[in-house]
Amino acid sequence: MADDLETDLETWQRILKRDPEAFDGFYREHAARLTAFLRQVTGSRQAAEDVAQETFTQMWTRPNGYQPERGALKAYLFGAARRRAADWWRRQRPTEPVEEKTQGQGPGAELPSLMSNALQQLSKDQRMLLWLREVEGQSYAELAEILGVPVGTVRSRLFAAREALREVWHAERPGVLPEKGKSA
Amino acid sequence: MACRAARRAAGERKERMRCDEAAEFVSALYDGETVTREAAAHIGACAACQARLRDYIEMGVELRRIASLEIPDEIPDNVAAQTWATKAVRQGAVQTWWRKGWETMRIPRFAFAAMVAGILVLASGLALTRVRARSEGSVLLLRLAMPGSDQPVQCPLSTVDKRWQSCGESQVKGDRWYSFDVRLLSSNNGRVRLGTRAASLPLNEGNKLSSALEQQTQHVYEFSPEEPLNVDVENFGSIQITGEWMDHMPQLVGVQEVDPGPNEMRVVAPLLIRDKQVVADFQGASAFPDKPGMVVMLNAPGEGKFLFSLTRMPDAVEGKVNLNRITFASNGQHYTLLSGAPITRAQQVWIRHDAWLVSDSKGNAPQGFIMSVYNMNNAPAGLK
Numbered sequence: 001m002a003d004d005l006e007t008d009l010e011t012w013q014r015i016l017k018r019d020p021e022a023f024d025g026f027y028r029e030h031a032a033r034l035t036a037f038l039r040q041v042t043g044s045r046q047a048a049e050d051v052a053q054e055t056f057t058q059m060w061t062r063p064n065g066y067q068p069e070r071g072a073l074k075a076y077l078f079g080a081a082r083r084r085a086a087d088w089w090r091r092q093r094p095t096e097p098v099e100e101k102t103q104g105q106g107p108g109a110e111l112p113s114l115m116s117n118a119l120q121q122l123s124k125d126q127r128m129l130l131w132l133r134e135v136e137g138q139s140y141a142e143l144a145e146i147l148g149v150p151v152g153t154v155r156s157r158l159f160a161a162r163e164a165l166r167e168v169w170h171a172e173r174p175g176v177l178p179e180k181g182k183s184a
Numbered sequence: 185m186a187c188r189a190a191r192r193a194a195g196e197r198k199e200r201m202r203c204d205e206a207a208e209f210v211s212a213l214y215d216g217e218t219v220t221r222e223a224a225a226h227i228g229a230c231a232a233c234q235a236r237l238r239d240y241i242e243m244g245v246e247l248r249r250i251a252s253l254e255i256p257d258e259i260p261d262n263v264a265a266q267t268w269a270t271k272a273v274r275q276g277a278v279q280t281w282w283r284k285g286w287e288t289m290r291i292p293r294f295a296f297a298a299m300v301a302g303i304l305v306l307a308s309g310l311a312l313t314r315v316r317a318r319s320e321g322s323v324l325l326l327r328l329a330m331p332g333s334d335q336p337v338q339c340p341l342s343t344v345d346k347r348w349q350s351c352g353e354s355q356v357k358g359d360r361w362y363s364f365d366v367r368l369l370s371s372n373n374g375r376v377r378l379g380t381r382a383a384s385l386p387l388n389e390g391n392k393l394s395s396a397l398e399q400q401t402q403h404v405y406e407f408s409p410e411e412p413l414n415v416d417v418e419n420f421g422s423i424q425i426t427g428e429w430m431d432h433m434p435q436l437v438g439v440q441e442v443d444p445g446p447n448e449m450r451v452v453a454p455l456l457i458r459d460k461q462v463v464a465d466f467q468g469a470s471a472f473p474d475k476p477g478m479v480v481m482l483n484a485p486g487e488g489k490f491l492f493s494l495t496r497m498p499d500a501v502e503g504k505v506n507l508n509r510i511t512f513a514s515n516g517q518h519y520t521l522l523s524g525a526p527i528t529r530a531q532q533v534w535i536r537h538d539a540w541l542v543s544d545s546k547g548n549a550p551q552g553f554i555m556s557v558y559n560m561n562n563a564p565a566g567l568k
Contacts, residue, residue, distance in 0.1 A: 036254040046322050115246040134244045135251040159211035
């Protein structure tokens, strides 16, 4: 953990000095995952790519926002992207993006699955939270930083999101019912 | 029953926690957190809580599995930069300089591409009049070549913003109106599905064109900008559709220079103001007559029909032009037509104002506002 923070600090200091290789490496390390995350948040592949580009451009043109003592660089990046996605949502409502059809295998292709369908039935905030925790491995503290809420709130929201997903997921699976406990 | 069994098995002290109380602790345990002793004891002995934990594990694995399908193993070499580079190269003039710079630059390529795209836009004469980038997503700029017209209709369609996913054109041919619209239905990797409809009505039923169009069967086509699409409209002719992808919604479609050309009028998203009150807002509608004899017609329910022409017309009043506005008087009232761009090089235009409204056969006033451009020399009697 300490090593990671040190690496983050070194990377950021190089970026502050306008080191192109450092930023290029930073971009390559995070762009794909960030775009996948934004895809979940925006529901649109094109919007995800646009917001990702805007986020990285912001990081390059205004690099002074990151404060190492507040958390990892990745958490800062995802937090910035989340805020940009929120701006995107505010511009979009009440419109909806054009239906996107993806076909076949390969990078970016979306295979239908029970979990994919179940995930889409959650609110975008719940999808975002689960993705950050389960896929990106963000800690409670990092999630608190990204979302701008206390750690305790992160914990309870994660629980609520998991329960919502669990309920939908079980409903999608024929013949499988969630086992419910009883009170005393 | 599972929780009663858990209490009996607890042993040392009586377990009072219920499953609904323990549930959030199950989530925390799954996240690698420690929990209270009471919760730990309950979860350890409770089949339902353990089933919940197994579900969380299975859900987490499945989420990461589908994420692994979403996230490519490696990103294409600066995809964003390539996209912006392609658009910059289309500008043409700085192609050589661009390629040389690409090889030797020292800042991240996509950032460089962003800066160059900005410089190109500012350097070209198009920027001031044409571009105010909005990041709604990909825009497909269609060009509709209408029969008998040498000026294609430009139609920007956004893949994200539903306000910009359809457009249309109406024209007079002979003694009939012909209306055509095209709608963006879906997009997929540079190819789109377009829906088109066409309608035709007698000249005196022009106010019913919109509703007539909505009742028509929509024809669906697969379209790619590399392959022109020809759509045949009965008794009207063939409409050829071409297009290109843009990275922004153009603010002024079809306008190349700020300064109007000779014989040209530009009426862009105008407001009609009567005695300092807005009486008509033609939001999003524009007209660009550019040949002698062509006029702009505004039909404003409640106000009447206005024809604007650069040449004198019978029963017309003279209006003064000041950059993007035309002021004139009619029936004892003062009007201003306020346009979103400079209107004409001329200092005056001629306006004919009729109280007559385009109404349907039952005498009902039309719904909404319309704007059209037609040639006075060929206009049917009812529209002169």
